[in-house]
Amino acid sequence: MSSALKVVAAVVALGLLATPTWAIGITNGDFGLGLTGWSAPFGSVSVVGGWAVLDESTAITRLEQQFVIPGSAVSLSFDYALVFAPGELTGGPPDSFTASLLGPTPPYNPLRSTPGYSDFFYEDSSGSQSYDSSIVTVVGSTVTLDLSGLSGQDALLSFDLFGYDDGYVAQAKVDNVKTTESVIPEPITAVGISLTLAAAGMYARRRRS
Numbered sequence: 001m002s003s004a005l006k007v008v009a010a011v012v013a014l015g016l017l018a019t020p021t022w023a024i025g026i027t028n029g030d031f032g033l034g035l036t037g038w039s040a041p042f043g044s045v046s047v048v049g050g051w052a053v054l055d056e057s058t059a060i061t062r063l064e065q066q067f068v069i070p071g072s073a074v075s076l077s078f079d080y081a082l083v084f085a086p087g088e089l090t091g092g093p094p095d096s097f098t099a100s101l102l103g104p105t106p107p108y109n110p111l112r113s114t115p116g117y118s119d120f121f122y123e124d125s126s127g128s129q130s131y132d133s134s135i136v137t138v139v140g141s142t143v144t145l146d147l148s149g150l151s152g153q154d155a156l157l158s159f160d161l162f163g164y165d166d167g168y169v170a171q172a173k174v175d176n177v178k179t180t181e182s183v184i185p186e187p188i189t190a191v192g193i194s195l196t197l198a199a200a201g202m203y204a205r206r207r208r209s
Ligand SMILES: [Ca+2]
Pocket: 056, 088, 095, 163, 164, 165, 166, 167, 168, 169, 170
């Protein structure tokens, strides 16, 4: 390695040490590698049958991942399932599941959310859902969040299960967490077609002449 290259390598190494760098896009969003890439700072989270499972073990069970929103990402989506098994004290508010997209450092301001809340998706044990339909679509068990304008930003994706004495023991399951990138039209192919058509036209004209 030349001395110039060594200097470059040292600068790059220092840069890596100085600033935390997160992966671009979601890592291990299908949980095929267990909880690799994810952290579970509160409560009990495990991987069962290919799903990340948040159990109502404490007041808050959380599964989160820091990542960089890809430059061409247009949306973030995940599959979820909520299970509420009878058999608990009653009298409290309903257990609830939320998904949030936050800035990755304090004060963790939401990057996208339901107005007045920090999450972009909410569902509780009464079956009540809350989300802003201008940024979130829910089709069956798949939730999709619009990421327009957030390209390249550092983000913290957080799934939370809030447990209360509502008569049910809750479980929230999450799978297939991913960002989807825009489908870029193929100008080269379009140009290729028009060139081919132009060439065919020229050929036809030449035959007529
Ligand atoms: Ca409960």
